[in-house]
Every structure is written in structure tokens, then in C-alpha cells.
Amino acid sequence: xxxxxxxxxxxxxxxxxxxxxxxxxxxxxxxxxxxxxxxxxxxxxxxxxxxxxxxxxxxxxxxxxxxxxxxxxxxxxxxxxxxxxxxxxxxxxxxxxxxxxxxxxxxxxxxxxxxxxxxxxxxxxxxxxxxxxxxxxxxxxxxxxxxxxxxxxxxxxxxxxxxxxxxxxxxxxxxxx
Amino acid sequence: xxxxxxxxxxxxxxxxxxxxxxxxxxxxxxxxxxxxxxxxxxxxxxxxxxxxxxxxxxxxxxxxxxxxxxxxxxxxxxxxxxxxxxxxxxxxxxxxxxxxxxxxxxxxxxxxxxxxxxxxxxxxxxxxxxxxxxxxxxxxxxxxxxxxxxxxxxxxxxxxxxxxxxxxxxxxxxxxxxxxxxxxxxxxxxxxxxxxxxxxxxxxxxxxxxxxxxxxxxxxxxxxxxxxxxxxxxxxxxxxxxxxxxxxxxxxxxxxxxxxxxxxxxxxxxxxxxxxxxxxxxxxxxxxxxxxxxxxxxxxxxxxxxxxxxxxxxxxxxxxxxxxxxxxxxxxxxxxxxxxxxxxxxxxxxxxxxxxxxxxxxxxxxxxxxxxxxxxxxxxxxxxxxxxxxxxxxxxxxxxxxxxxxxxxxxxxxxxxxxxxxxxxxxxxxxxxxxxxxxxxxxxxxxxxxxxxxxxxxxxxxxxxxxxxxxxxxxxxxxxxxxxxxxxxxxxxxxxxxxxxxxxxxxxxxxxxxxxxxxxxxxxxxxxxxxxxxxxxxxxxxxxxxxxxxxxxxxxxxxxxxxxxxxxxxxxxxxxxxxxxxxxxxxxxxxxxxxxxxxxxxxxxxxxxxxxxxxxxxxxxxxxxxxxxxxxxxxxxxxxxxxxxxxxxxxxxxxxxxxxxxxxxxxxxxxxxxxxxxxxxxxxxxxxxxxxxxxxxxxxxxxxxxxxxxxxxxxxxxxxxxxxxxxxxxxxxxxxxxxxxxxxxxxxxxxxxxxxxxxxxxxxxxxxxxxxxxxxxx
Numbered sequence: 021x022x023x024x025x026x027x028x029x030x031x032x033x034x035x036x037x038x039x040x041x042x043x044x045x046x047x048x049x050x051x052x053x054x055x056x057x058x059x060x061x062x063x064x065x066x067x068x069x070x071x072x073x074x075x076x077x078x079x080x081x082x083x084x085x086x087x088x089x090x091x092x093x094x095x096x097x098x099x100x101x102x103x104x105x106x107x108x109x110x111x112x113x114x115x116x117x118x119x120x121x122x123x124x125x126x127x128x129x130x131x132x133x134x135x136x137x138x139x140x141x142x143x144x145x146x147x148x149x150x151x152x153x154x155x156x157x158x159x160x161x162x163x164x165x166x167x168x169x170x171x172x173x174x175x176x177x178x179x180x181x182x183x184x185x186x187x188x189x190x191x192x193x194x195x196x197x
Numbered sequence: 198x199x200x201x202x203x204x205x206x207x208x209x210x211x212x213x214x215x216x217x218x219x220x221x222x223x224x225x226x227x228x229x230x231x232x233x234x235x236x237x238x239x240x241x242x243x244x245x246x247x248x249x250x251x252x253x254x255x256x257x258x259x260x261x262x263x264x265x266x267x268x269x270x271x272x273x274x275x276x277x278x279x280x281x282x283x284x285x286x287x288x289x290x291x292x293x294x295x296x297x298x299x300x301x302x303x304x305x306x307x308x309x310x311x312x313x314x315x316x317x318x319x320x321x322x323x324x325x326x327x328x329x330x331x332x333x334x335x336x337x338x339x340x341x342x343x344x345x346x347x348x349x350x351x352x353x354x355x356x357x358x359x360x361x362x363x364x365x366x367x368x369x370x371x372x373x374x375x376x377x378x379x380x381x382x383x384x385x386x387x388x389x390x391x392x393x394x395x396x397x398x399x400x401x402x403x404x405x406x407x408x409x410x411x412x413x414x415x416x417x418x419x420x421x422x423x424x425x426x427x428x429x430x431x432x433x434x435x436x437x438x439x440x441x442x443x444x445x446x447x448x449x450x451x452x453x454x455x456x457x458x459x460x461x462x463x464x465x466x467x468x469x470x471x472x473x474x475x476x477x478x479x480x481x482x483x484x485x486x487x488x489x490x491x492x493x494x495x496x497x498x499x500x501x502x503x504x505x506x507x508x509x510x511x512x513x514x515x516x517x518x519x520x521x522x523x524x525x526x527x528x529x530x531x532x533x534x535x536x537x538x539x540x541x542x543x544x545x546x547x548x549x550x551x552x553x554x555x556x557x558x559x560x561x562x563x564x565x566x567x568x569x570x571x572x573x574x575x576x577x578x579x580x581x582x583x584x585x586x587x588x589x590x591x592x593x594x595x596x597x598x599x600x601x602x603x604x605x606x607x608x609x610x611x612x613x614x615x616x617x618x619x620x621x622x623x624x625x626x627x628x629x630x631x632x633x634x635x636x637x638x639x640x641x642x643x644x645x646x647x648x649x650x651x652x653x654x655x656x657x658x659x660x661x662x663x664x665x666x667x668x669x670x671x672x673x674x675x676x677x678x679x680x681x682x683x684x685x686x687x688x689x690x691x692x693x694x695x696x697x698x699x700x701x702x703x704x705x706x707x708x709x710x711x712x713x714x715x716x717x718x719x720x721x722x723x724x725x726x727x728x729x730x731x732x733x734x735x736x737x738x739x740x741x742x743x744x745x746x747x748x749x750x751x752x753x754x755x756x757x758x759x760x761x762x763x764x765x766x767x768x769x770x771x772x773x774x775x776x777x778x779x780x781x782x783x784x785x786x787x788x789x790x791x792x793x794x795x796x797x798x799x800x801x802x803x804x805x806x807x808x809x810x811x812x813x814x815x816x817x818x819x820x821x822x823x824x825x826x827x828x829x830x831x832x833x834x835x836x837x838x839x840x841x842x843x844x845x846x847x848x849x850x851x852x853x854x855x856x857x858x859x860x861x862x863x864x865x866x867x868x869x870x871x872x873x874x875x876x877x878x879x880x881x882x883x884x885x886x887x888x889x890x891x892x893x894x895x896x897x898x899x900x901x902x903x904x905x906x907x908x909x910x911x912x913x914x915x916x917x918x919x920x921x922x923x924x925x926x927x928x929x930x931x932x933x934x935x936x937x938x939x940x941x942x943x944x945x946x947x948x949x950x951x952x953x954x955x956x957x958x959x960x961x962x963x964x965x966x967x968x969x970x971x972x973x974x975x
Contacts, residue, residue, distance in 0.1 A: 056232035057225020062485040066902035097225035130687030131222030132452025169879030
């Protein structure tokens with residue numbers, strides 16, 4: 021199996037990695053970088069537990085090769101709380117508004133789907149800061165959850181959307197990029 | 198939220214404090230079994246699985262697999278001649294002489310990578326001779342059916358399970374009360390029906406994973422996502438002859454269990470593969486396909502049930518036969534049939550009952566524990582018949598249930614006195630929440646709207662004496678570590694026991710830590726995290742441990758102050774005297790004790806409290822009648838009502854609203870109870886539309902998340918209304934009883950009753966597929 025050297029920005033930090041050509045982005049994150057917040061639930065693009073942002077778009081990282089991420093910016097759940105561009109200033113723990121809302125609304129049970137759900141919801145609020153409930157449900161249809169029944173997740177996403185400023189395009193990014 | 202975290206929540210029992218594990222879980226920091234790092238010495242195991250539903254194994258040749266570079270070992274039944282099981286030890290670790298289901302492991306391969314292991318699996322040659330297979334539990338119970346377990350009479354079995362050697366029946370529970378035959382003529386209305394449920398799967402989002410290390414010195418460690426670290430230690434120790442003290446089971450966070458990670462399913466394979474490559478940890482991880490067919494499933498059921506009532510709507514008689522399709526091995530499933538037997542009436546007073554509950558071997562995936570443990574299966578038929586009886590005598594179905602449901606003090610079907618619960622209050626609450634009796638307009642002309650109600654009961658189904666234990670120990674700054682062997686599967690067990698410890702100790706909730714991961718080497722004993730028993734059983738143990746620690750603290754301070762211990766209390770982390778109004782902060786004294794006057798010696802020392810709980814009052818039941826003084830520890834009861842629409846052009850059902858009410862005794866954390874109620878309602882709804890499908894030779898047709906659909910965010914109802922009823926349980930901590938499973942038990946029949954209300958059509962068989970409904974409308 022041929023190896024390739026790639027450069028990829030993960031949660032704001034530049035990584036130079038040797039990866040086999042058949043390694044998935046999910047394997048790269050979990051096995052090369054020990055970023056195990058991103059989960060392997062099916063390895064077939066069906067459950068959404070491995071969702072990460074690649075250049076701002078949510079993707080199933082089990083369905084993308086690591087070499088395809090060469091030159092890309094990848095954000096995992098570990099990156100949500102620490103990205104400087106996130107609006108987290110009031111919070112000494114540095115959680116994003118979305119993470120805060122998941123805590124407040126008890127939108128987490130076993131927590132295995134949570135990283136992927138957070139990433140999909142984050143991407144939704146970036147492109148649609150004030151979604152309807154139906155739009156939230158549509159955005160999360162690829163993220164399976166067996167515990168919560170989804171309603172609290174929708175509530176949490178809406179709470180985070182309400183917490184976002186109405187100005188500055190309403191983005192969670194707060195215009196700092 | 199930070200504000201809440203930093204807040205000082207005193208007297209937390211009954212308050213909706215945030216989950217103790219939530220910050221780890223929203224940041225990706227929570228460690229699950231697959232996330233643990235084992236370094237470059239890690240090997241990978243894969244299993245060679247049977248392609249046949251029923252066959253004799255003639256020959257296994259692993260030579261080609263062993264020649265593949267990177268392959269370290271191939272293990273077969275010749276190396277591991279052992280059986281494993283909980284209630285009925287019927288399952289060989291690896292099949293030796295015959296396979297009984299497609300996907301049964303016949304060998305395991307260890308290699309340096311998962312890819313090489315997978316390649317090697319295909320190089321293991323197994324010669325089979327196919328046998329006739331049987332899939333339907335009723336057919337399998339017939340005397341002329343192909344026999345799956347000729348050695349059934351030789352298996353070790355728990356003393357309350359009754360297999361019938363020479364047949365495929367692994368358990369037969371008999372319930373006899375009164376005389377149904379003489380009661381039928383007095384019935385004004387009788388409804389009889391056959392109801393079928395397919396096998397379904399738990400579908401935790403985290404697939405099973407186990408890593409084992411067999412040290413050359415003899416110690417064995419198993420890291421796995423487990424509801425039952427101690428039961429796994431016990432069963433694997435017994436099966437493989439490892440001293441209990443030498444086997445350590447470590448279980449980090451569990452990514453959903455629902456019963457599928459209870460007992461032993463695939464964990465033993467990591468251990469036997471690790472034995473072949475001592476010194477190297479071996480990881481065995483289920484693919485999603487293996488998760489469907491190679492772990493465990495919910496059993497199928499065929500129920501023949503007949504119930505009758507008089508003209509006033511009083512239930513008079515019931516006869517029922519339950520045939521549970523237990524799959525190839527019934528090591529756990531036998532107790533599901535037993536539980537269905539001793540609860541066979543559902544939550545109703547019926548004076549004359551004849552019930553026979555069978556667990557039957559079939560050439561299907563292993564049926565085992567799943568959320569509800571037999572109760573969703575039997576309530577599917579019972580709750581539809583109750584609606585039909587009400588209709589026949591012209592009574593409102595909710596009123597019919599109020600009249601007939603079990604009430605505190607009733608002598609129930611096993612002869613046991615019904616503990617205090619308020620099922621009528623649950624019915625009232627869901628009726629009000631759903632707008633019972635009011636017709637709603639459908640959202641489009643081609644849609645029909647309907648409402649349905651269903652009620653339930655469930656007792657923890659377990660051996661008579663499952664134990665829990667707990668340790669509470671203080672740190673210098675008066676933060677407290679609570680050690681338990683119970684597991685948090687997402688239901689919130691860690692949070693509620695932390696609340697209980699804080700309540701007893703008089704410290705804020707935020708001062709409590711749970712010592713995780715659960716580790717049989719360090720954590721105190723816990724039977725299993727199953728049966729909705731943790732809030733009650735582990736809760737009692739934690740309460741006792743905290744009381745022990747509290748007594749130790751108060752004794753030291755009482756002596757120090759020369760006061761009576763009765764005048765002291767612990768409030769907000771300080772010992773206070775009502776009499777002298779003195780205060781003593783817990784900091785430091787809980788580890789270093791207190792100095793005598795002028796430092797002339799010290800008193801006290803590190804505070805460590807311990808406690809345990811085990812029910813001691815459950816009695817055996819008579820083999821012929823199922824009668825006994827106390828069949829179970831208690832029952833939790835509840836009601837659900839559903840409002841839905843059916844699209845007559847597609848047959849699709851849209852559940853608009855589910856109302857649930859459960860009598861939990863005492864909600865230690867009300868919002869966590871509501872989270873169970875909501876998640877369970879969607880799980881129950883999803884279960885009405887799920888089925889594992891097979892072709893006629895027993896090959897699975899839909900073992901993927903694309904072909905086996907579970908409810909997604911767009912399928913969840915628009916609204917779930919929850920109500921909590923609190924009738925205290927005599928021996929529950931603060932009166933609490935469990936609710937984790939109950940929340941999905943009666944959702945499917947509530948939906949079926951609502952579909953009948955909408956369409957006037959009854960469906961006796963699950964799943965409620967759109968196709969089936971559409972065809973029935975034609």
C-alpha cells in the first residue's frame with residue numbers, strides 16, 4: 021500500500037502526516053492523531069457518528085480518504101470548544117454556545133452520537149443561523165441517535181440559535197474570521 | 198450552564214442537576230472502549246462465521262490462513278472446548294460439532310491489522326454438512342421439529358429454569374390461577390387472537406468492542422463496553438477456568454446498551470484470542486453487520502391469547518401461550534420467557550388465568566435481553582385485546598383500563614400482593630395530555646387521524662438475589678469519590694447516585710465524583726446494569742455507604758465537641774450543632790481527623806463508607822402453577838397515549854404526539870426521568886416499524902442501517918408529553934423505583950390502537966410497515 025504525505029489543518033493546527041492511500045479520514049483522526057472524539061459507528065456512511073467539518077462542510081469522515089483531505093481544514097468535536105472564532109467568551113470552560121445548550125437541555129445520554137450531532141448542528145447554524153424546527157430535523161437526519169428521541173437535540177440547537185447575535189450575519193463565528 | 202456547574206446544589210435529591218458526565222460527552226473527551234490506546238503491540242481479532250443456518254461441521258483447515266503474513270494465530274473449538282451462559286449454559290464459545298445460525302463463530306483469527314485478519318478469515322476453510330433448519334418458534338416447539346440441542350439435558354441450568362430435553366423448548370413457565378374453563382361461559386365478550394413480533398435489534402450507535410490482554414504471568418484484562426462487567430467476569434471465569442481474582446474487566450463509557458451489552462455476547466472472543474498471543478492485547482470490534490446478526494437481538498414472539506370480560510367490563514378469564522423464538526442459544530433468553538410467564542396478564546386483575554410461556558430454540562440470531570425484557574412483546578397482543586373487549590361491551594378503552602388495572606394490595610396472578618403503585622393516575626394523566634375523547638382533524642383529506650392508549654407493567658427480571666455495593670470516600674478538600682460497579686449507559690446512573698451521596702453526606706452535588714471507569718479490580722461488586730434496577734438497588738447501596746461515612750464523621754465531631762451525635766447534622770459541607778451552633782467544615786478533617794486540645798493527640802482518620810443492598814425476600818414459584826409468596830421485588834407501571842395520522846395514499850404512519858406517564862416512586866432527577874420518557878417513546882415508536890428480515894434459508898437480508906431503519910430526527914413525533922407519578926416504593930431510596938425500560942414497553946400497541954381508531958383496521962403482526970397498511974386499506 022502506497023503511503024502519501026499530506027498536510028491538513030486539524031482544529032486550527034497544521035499536521036503533516038504519512039497516510040496509506042486506503043486510510044479513511046476517520047482512521048487518520050482516530051489512529052494517527054488520537055482524536056477519538058469522532059466515533060466509528062458503522063464505517064459505511066450510515067450513522068453520522070463520524071461527522072466532521074471539512075472546509076466548513078459536514079462530511080462522514082468514514083467515507084472520505086485521508087489523502088482527499090490534503091490541504092483541507094478539518095474540524096472535529098475537539099475543535100468546537102477551542103476555536104477562537106467561536107463565541108464562547110462568557111464561558112470560562114470555553115464551551116461553544118451549542119455545547120452549552122446541549123448541557124442545559126439534557127440533549128446527551130450515552131454520548132456516542134453527540135460529537136457527530138454537534139458537528140452537523142454547528143454546520144447548520146453556520147449556514148442558517150435561525151433555522152425552523154423542521155430545518156434542524158432535516159439537518160440532523162443523517163445523525164442516528166438511539167437514546168434521546170431527538171427532541172431535546174432540536175431544542176438545544178434552537179436555544180443555541182437564539183443565543184447567537186442577531187447582527188453580524190447571526191453567525192456563531194461572531195465575524196472574527 | 199457554567200453558573201449551574203459552579204453553583205453549590207445542596208439537597209440535590211429531586212432536583213434536575215446537570216448530568217455528571219455531560220461535559221466530557223459534549224467535548225469529545227469521554228472515553229469509550231474503542232477510544233482506549235494500546236500502543237504498537239495491539240493485535241486485531243476477526244471471527245470466522247457460519248454461512249449456514251444449521252449444519253454439522255465436518256472439518257476446519259486453518260493452514261492457509263496461518264501462512265498469511267501478519268497472521269499470529271487461528272483459534273477454533275478444538276482449542277477452546279468450553280460453553281458459556283448465564284441462566285442456561287448452552288453456548289459453545291466456538292462451534293465444534295455443529296452450527297445453529299448464520300453468523301455463528303467457528304474460529305477466530307489474530308493478526309497485526311484488522312485488514313490482514315479479515316483476509317485471513319476468508320482463508321479458513323470449513324466443511325459443512327447442511328441440516329434442516331427451523332425458524333418459527335411454534336414449529337420449532339413441535340415434537341417432529343429438527344432438534345437443535347440434542348444435549349439440552351446435560352447443560353447446567355439455574356434452578357428456576359425448566360428446559361425440556363428431547364425438544365427445542367429451553368424453558369416452560371406455567372401460570373395457573375383459578376379456573377378459566379368455568380369462567381368462559383360467564384363472559385359477555387371474549388376476544389382471541391394470534392400476535393406475532395419479529396426479531397429486532399438494539400442498534401446502539403456504538404458497536405460492541407472488546408480488547409483483552411492475557412499476561413504471561415496469568416492475569417487477564419478485558420476492556421469492553423459493558424452493562425455487566427462483573428457478570429462477564431463471572432461467566433468468562435467459569436467458562437475458561439480463570440480464577441475470578443485473575444480476570445479484570447474494565448468498562449469505560451458505554452455508547453448505548455438497551456440490553457445488548459448485558460451478559461456475555463462477543464466479549465469472550467477477545468479473551469480466547471488473547472490467550473493464543475499472550476502478552477499482546479487483542480481487539481475484536483463488531484462491524485455494523487456483525488452487530489445485527491453476531492451479537493444479540495430481541496427474541497421473536499408468537500402469542501396465542503384469549504381474554505374475556507362480563508357485561509360491566511370486569512375481566513374474568515385469560516388463557517395465553519407465548520412462544521418466544523429464542524434463536525440458536527438461549528443462555529439469557531430463557532429468563533425472558535419466565536418473566537413473560539409470571540407477568541403474563543399484563544397490568545390487569547384477572548381472577549382466572551392459564552398461561553404457558555415457552556422459550557424455543559430456532560436457527561436464528563441469539564435472542565437475549567432487550568429493553569423491556571419480554572414485556573414489549575406480550576403487551577403488543579394484550580393491549581390490543583383490551584381495546585377490542587372494551588369496544589365489544591361499549592366501554593371507553595381508557596375507562597376499561599381504569600376499571601381492570603392492578604391496584605395496590607391486589608393479589609396478582611402469582612399470588613403476590615401488589616405493591617403500592619398508581620396506574621389509574623398514569624391513565625388519567627395521559628388521557629388528559631392527549632385530549633382523550635376529542636377527535637382531531639387530519640392535516641389533509643387523504644389522511645386519517647386516530648388516538649390510542651396502552652398501559653404496562655414490568656418487574657425487574659433477575660435472579661432472586663442480585664447484589665449491589667458502593668464505597669464513598671472523602672478527599673482532603675471534602676470532595677467525595679463514589680465507587681460503584683454499576684454502569685452509565687446514558688440513562689444517568691452516575692448522576693443520580695452522585696445526587697444520593699451528596700444528599701446523605703450534606704455536601705453539594707458538585708463535590709461528588711464517580712470513580713470511573715468501572716473496573717472489577719477496584720470497583721465494588723454490582724450484579725449487572727439491567728432490569729431498571731440501578732436507581733433502586735445501587736441507589737440503596739450508595740445511600741448506605743454515604744450513611745456509613747456520615748456516621749463516622751459525626752462520631753468524630755461529637756466526641757471532639759463533647760456533644761450528642763443527635764444534635765449534629767451536616768449542612769452544605771459543614772458539621773453543625775443545633776445545640777451549640779458550632780460549625781466544623783469537612784475540609785481536611787475527613788482525611789486528617791481533628792486534633793485534641795493543645796494538639797495532645799488526634800481523633801478520626803480518613804473517612805471511607807461502605808454499603809450494600811440485596812433483596813432477600815423473593816421466593817421461588819411453584820413449578821406447576823407459578824404461585825408463590827413473592828415472585829418479584831416490585832413492579833413499575835405506566836401509561837401511554839398516541840395521536841397519529843395515517844396517509845391512505847402511502848400507508849405511512851406519522852406519530853404526532855406521544856403522552857407518557859410512569860409511577861417512578863420518586864424522581865431523583867426529574868429531568869433525567871423525562872429524558873428517559875422521551876427517548877423511550879421514540880425507541881418504542883421505532884420498534885413498531887423495525888424487523889430483522891431473512892430469506893427462507895436463514896440468510897439475513899437487512900443487516901445494515903440503510904436496510905434496517907431506526908427512527909431518525911424527522912421521524913420523531915412533534916411532541917412528547919411526560920408526566921411523573923410518585924407513589925413511594927417501600928424499599929426504594931427516597932421511594933424511587935426504576936423506569937429505564939418501561940418507557941418503551943407499550944408504545945407499539947398504543948400506536949396499533951390509534952391506527953385502529955383512524956382506520957378501523959387491526960394489525961396483529963409487527964412491523965407496521967407502510968406496505969402492510971397500504972395493502973390492508975386496498
